[in-house]
Amino acid sequence: MYYICIKLLIMKIGLFIPCYVNAIYPDVGIATYKLLDYFGLDVDYPVDQTCCGQPMANAGFENKALSLAENFEKLFAQYDYIVAPSASCTAFVKYNFPAILKGEHLCRTGGKIYDACEFIHDIVKPEKLPGKFPHKVSVHNSCHGVRELHLSSASELNIPRYSKIKNLLSLIEGIEITEPAKVDECCGFGGMFAIEEPVVSVCMGEDKVKNHIAAGAEYISGADSSCLMHMQGIVARNKLPVKFIHAIQILASGL
Amino acid sequence: MSTKHAAAARQFILNREQEQWHNETLWMVRQKRDNMAMRIAEWEELRELAGKIKMHTISRLDHYLELFSSEAERNGATVHWAKDANEHNEIVYSILKEHRVKKLVKSKSMLTEECLLNPYLIEQGIEVVESDLGERILQLMGENPSHIVMPAIHRKREEVGKLFEEKMDSEKGNSDPTYLTRIARKYLRNEFLTADAAMTGANFGVAQTGEVVVCTNEGNADMGTSLCRLHIVSMGMEKLVPDLKSLGVFTRLLARSATGQPSTTYTSHYRRPGEGCEMHIVIVDNGRSEIRGNSEHVQTLKCIRCGACMNTCPVYRRSGGYSYTYFIPGPIGINLGMLKCPGKYSDNVSACSLCYSCNNVCPAKINLAEQIYGWRQGLDSIGKADRMKKLMSKGMKFLFSHPALYRNALKMSPAINLLPRFLVYSKLNAWGYGREMPRFAGESFTSMWIKGKVKKTNRK
Numbered sequence: 001m002y003y004i005c006i007k008l009l010i011m012k013i014g015l016f017i018p019c020y021v022n023a024i025y026p027d028v029g030i031a032t033y034k035l036l037d038y039f040g041l042d043v044d045y046p047v048d049q050t051c052c053g054q055p056m057a058n059a060g061f062e063n064k065a066l067s068l069a070e071n072f073e074k075l076f077a078q079y080d081y082i083v084a085p086s087a088s089c090t091a092f093v094k095y096n097f098p099a100i101l102k103g104e105h106l107c108r109t110g111g112k113i114y115d116a117c118e119f120i121h122d123i124v125k126p127e128k129l130p131g132k133f134p135h136k137v138s139v140h141n142s143c144h145g146v147r148e149l150h151l152s153s154a155s156e157l158n159i160p161r162y163s164k165i166k167n168l169l170s171l172i173e174g175i176e177i178t179e180p181a182k183v184d185e186c187c188g189f190g191g192m193f194a195i196e197e198p199v200v201s202v203c204m205g206e207d208k209v210k211n212h213i214a215a216g217a218e219y220i221s222g223a224d225s226s227c228l229m230h231m232q233g234i235v236a237r238n239k240l241p242v243k244f245i246h247a248i249q250i251l252a253s254g255l
Numbered sequence: 256m257s258t259k260h261a262a263a264a265r266q267f268i269l270n271r272e273q274e275q276w277h278n279e280t281l282w283m284v285r286q287k288r289d290n291m292a293m294r295i296a297e298w299e300e301l302r303e304l305a306g307k308i309k310m311h312t313i314s315r316l317d318h319y320l321e322l323f324s325s326e327a328e329r330n331g332a333t334v335h336w337a338k339d340a341n342e343h344n345e346i347v348y349s350i351l352k353e354h355r356v357k358k359l360v361k362s363k364s365m366l367t368e369e370c371l372l373n374p375y376l377i378e379q380g381i382e383v384v385e386s387d388l389g390e391r392i393l394q395l396m397g398e399n400p401s402h403i404v405m406p407a408i409h410r411k412r413e414e415v416g417k418l419f420e421e422k423m424d425s426e427k428g429n430s431d432p433t434y435l436t437r438i439a440r441k442y443l444r445n446e447f448l449t450a451d452a453a454m455t456g457a458n459f460g461v462a463q464t465g466e467v468v469v470c471t472n473e474g475n476a477d478m479g480t481s482l483c484r485l486h487i488v489s490m491g492m493e494k495l496v497p498d499l500k501s502l503g504v505f506t507r508l509l510a511r512s513a514t515g516q517p518s519t520t521y522t523s524h525y526r527r528p529g530e531g532c533e534m535h536i537v538i539v540d541n542g543r544s545e546i547r548g549n550s551e552h553v554q555t556l557k558c559i560r561c562g563a564c565m566n567t568c569p570v571y572r573r574s575g576g577y578s579y580t581y582f583i584p585g586p587i588g589i590n591l592g593m594l595k596c597p598g599k600y601s602d603n604v605s606a607c608s609l610c611y612s613c614n615n616v617c618p619a620k621i622n623l624a625e626q627i628y629g630w631r632q633g634l635d636s637i638g639k640a641d642r643m644k645k646l647m648s649k650g651m652k653f654l655f656s657h658p659a660l661y662r663n664a665l666k667m668s669p670a671i672n673l674l675p676r677f678l679v680y681s682k683l684n685a686w687g688y689g690r691e692m693p694r695f696a697g698e699s700f701t702s703m704w705i706k707g708k709v710k711k712t713n714r715k
Contacts, residue, residue, distance in 0.1 A: 019655065022700045023668050024693045029700035031708055038712040045704050047662075050655035060631035060640055061648035067656050086562060095365065147611035155289065156615035158565065159299040186569045190608030190645055196258065197605055199265040200344035202609070202689030203274065203573050233690030255712045 005135065007080060013043045014079030016072075016113070018089040018225075019051040025225045030107030031252035032085040032116050038255050039124050043083075046075040053100075054092040057119050058159055059192035062100060069100045071111055081123070082113040085248050089225040090115040095148060116248050117223045122165040126171065131254015134174035138217030139165050139247075140208075140231075141184040142224035155184050165223060165247050172250055180211035189230035205234045212242060221250060257600035264574035276564055277409060278572040284405075286565040287515020288616065295507070304412035305508055308501045309493075309557035312462075313547060319462040319495045320538065326465025330527040332534040342372035346537050347372060347454070347487055348379055352469035354485050354533075356451040358380060362469065363387035364456030365403050365560055366489045366539060368582055369455030384446045385481045386475040388439055395422050401576025403583055404562035409575055443475070453527075457490035458559070459505060460536075461497035466526035467536060470509060470519040486528065488536045492543050493556040498608070505559060508618035513561040525593045540566045546594050551629055555590050557619035564613035564623055570606045585611035586623040593630045601639040604630050665699035 013036060017029040042230025052072065074091070076082050090113050098107040120126065128143045141163070145151040152163035156187050169177055188194070188204025195201075207230050212220045220231060220242055228244045235242055257265075268274045275383055292298045313712055316549075324334040328544040330352065337343035343366075351359060359381055368530030373383050373394075383393040389407040391401060392415055400406030407415070416430030425438045455476045467488050469476045481484045496502050510516040528534035536701040565571045565585030581600045589607065592600030604627060613623040634640040654661055671679075672694050680687040704710050 018699045019661075020501065020693075023665050023695050026696045026698065026700035026703060030703070034710050036711050045701075045709075046706060047701055048658040050658055050661045051651065053652075056367055056648035058628065058631070059644045060604075060634045061645065061652075062632050064648050064659075067652070071656070143608070143612070147615060154612075154615050156292075156612060158292050158295065177393070182344035184607050186460045186609060186610035186612070188569065190610070191606070192647075193608045196641060196644065197264060197570070197608075198358040198574050198685040198688040199268050199607070200570055200606075201259070203268050204569050205690070207278075227699055231695045233693065234685070235689035237689060 009040055009042070010082040011042065013041050013076065013083055013121045014076045014081050015043055015045045015082045016049060016052075016076070016089070016094055017045070018084060018086045020229065021086060021225050026227065027247065028246040028248060030223055031246070031249045032083065035105030035116075035248060035252040036083065037119065038252075039120075039126065040126075044079070047140055049075055052089045052092050054089060054096070055191050057092070057096060057100070058190070060194075062096075066104070069097050069107075070104065072097070072105065073101070073105075076109050081111065081119065082109055082251070083114040083116050083119045084113065085223070085246060086117040086225060087117070087142055087149050087151060091144040092120070092147035104114055113221055115145065115151065116251060117165055117168060118149055118151060120251070121168055129171040129251055129254065130202035131172060131252075132174040133172045133181045133250050133253050135218045136176040136178060137169065137176045137214040137221050137245075137250065138180055138215045138220045139163065139169070140187065140212070140220050140224070141165075141179070142222055142227045143186050146184045150180060152184070161202050164218050168251055169221070172253065175250070178215040178217060179206065180215045180217075182211060187227045187231055189224075189227050192208075192247055200236065201230070206238075208232055209240060210243065213240065217242050219245050221245050221247050223247055256574060257290060258605040259580055260574070260578050260606045262470060263578035264570075264606070267575045267578055268573060272500060274573055274575075276411070277575055280408065280438075281566045281572045284515060285563075285616070288512055288563055288566065289515075291511035291517065295439065295511075296476050300622050301504055301508055302618055305504050305618055306471045306557055308496060309619050310554075312495050312497055313493060313556050316492065316495070316547065319497060320492060321461040323460050323465055324538070326463065328465070332465070332528060332536050335535060335537045337537055337539045337541070340539075343489065343537055343539050343541065344372050344375040347429045348376060348381075349489055350485070350535050351381060351452060352527065354452060356485065357455055358382040358384065358446070358450045359452050360386050360446055360483070361390075361454045362448035362456065362479060363390050363406070364489055365400075367454070368400065368489050370489075370539070370542065372489070376428045377556065384443075384450065384652055386443055386446065386473075386479055386626050387471070388436065388473060391443065392418065401510055401584065402562060402565055403560050409577070447482050450479065450483055450631055452488045453483040454486065454489065455480065456493050457488050459502055460490055460649065461493045461502055462500055464526060467522050468506075469507070469525065469615055470521065471523070472514075472520045473629070474521050477521055480523075480525065482531045486525065486532065486534045488525070488534070490536060490538055492538050492540055493558075494601070509559055509561055512563040512618040517653045534667065540689060546563050549594070552590065552594055554621045554628055555587065555594060555626070557621050558587050559619055561618060563616040563618065567612045567616045569610060569612070570608060574606065579606065580621045586627065587621070590623060590626050590630070594660035597630075597633070597637055598639070601630075601634055601637070604634065605641075660697075665701060668695040668699075669697055671695055682709070
């Protein structure tokens, strides 16, 4: 069995399932819950949660996110950690909530929110995971995961190379891990960017999918369902031979 | 719905082959930059240091400007102060007029592009010859730069070959780069020999010594300044660095970031005019003082115009320099355009997926992406917000502020899957361009949680 710090077992974890994951990829939410529960953690899901407000803020309407941030603060006040299966939403709470709430009150959620992969890698630190995933998986290094949450070493920086997602996935038996050329180039989703600049967005997505497929991917996987959703739309339109799965779903595949 | 950038980008991408070529060519430059950056152990410290030196200099700009100008004058140069583009152009013209200059040979300068100097001087009857090869090609084509370091990067060598056939009588169908460079060199040699004055920009001004540093790969700045008795330097006032020691930080970063070379072929230090020669330095404000007082955007003044943010920008690579309405494209151009005139250049703010790659390559560590995010927040107040986005944001806020309503919407959303295709994939649905819609799950996570369907793991 893996070793878990006793302190962690008495911590209360609030699960944040971002709006689009809730509606489109509930299985990602279920996998996150199962995995955290498997580690023996006390996980709760406050049902009045909605959205972090990033879609509006990135579109230029940060003021529309204020009441959502306030609600979020209230809902998650009682938890020691907040865990969300989405690097981008996590980064938004972590880095943008403090500014949005400035002048209202101190932001308390920003300091305790973790992306699910980040939380498992940095806090839970499992040494083993059950299950097999005998497939070739290309890791999608999402921009906010890489350049805001530092889930892997950004390709632009001269720092030691690492990848938390690859570390975690390699715990699963039978998996073959690969990465695309231009390893952390944006896939072109970008929230409202996808509809304001649809042609550039789709062009970026097509290039990205091509690079994943060229890396031999059976599956494209990562910490952000939003990027996967955008690429999935392109794959479906062009009937390309590649499947999508959130990294957490692979990690929970043996549960 | 569409910004000017989005519309121009659509046009650019219509020629997918050209787009791919442009994308890959600039990516190659990004890779060359990476190779250089990874070979210097202290690269990240250098960037940190460069950013700090620039902020220090900008915060004490009055002191450093005075020091620079007094040292430059002590060296025998004449210093001029221009508050805006017009004043800059008038000063340059008055110097040229005084010296009865008929032909001016220029090395590359983005500041003179900013001031629209060339058309102004040509109107006054002065012959202006660009001597940087890329700039020369564009001048002959009647085009503007599409990139600040590689101005003609959007043109292929075959197009240059054709242009040279027409303008320089080169061999028909020969587009060999070495051959074309030789032809250009031969023609430019004559221009250098017959010019009356030379003009350069300035990559750096060293306050301690009053010298100007110009970095080129072609040696064209040196040809001009060595052959002419009159040298005019056009320098933005943010180009100052305190001393030669700090200059070393920037000369290590500039060429590596810009083109992936360890250094430019020529790094020329102009300290004093030669015997019987004159050197004039025009220091230009043109809005920079205002930026200095803008705490959210003051960091743009740290820019050393290396173009690394363009080479890495996934949007720039796929849309080309001309898709932006400001003369400087890419992440830094989006910001500088907004600082110049938000009402005029707000169309570029959409050209960013907030991937943050520009922040990571910037040798002066400018927070380019955060600034673009910041500009978006101000668009509504100047009446430039996209109506559709505003409507959607309002609707989302309403929905997400009412948890019960949100849960109801979650329940209803699977019905959208059943809508007929022509309704979903209309012209109004920009997502539908090139992408299928995601399918809503039969039951949301919240609903499953409430019904107790989200089960604990069976632990063995």
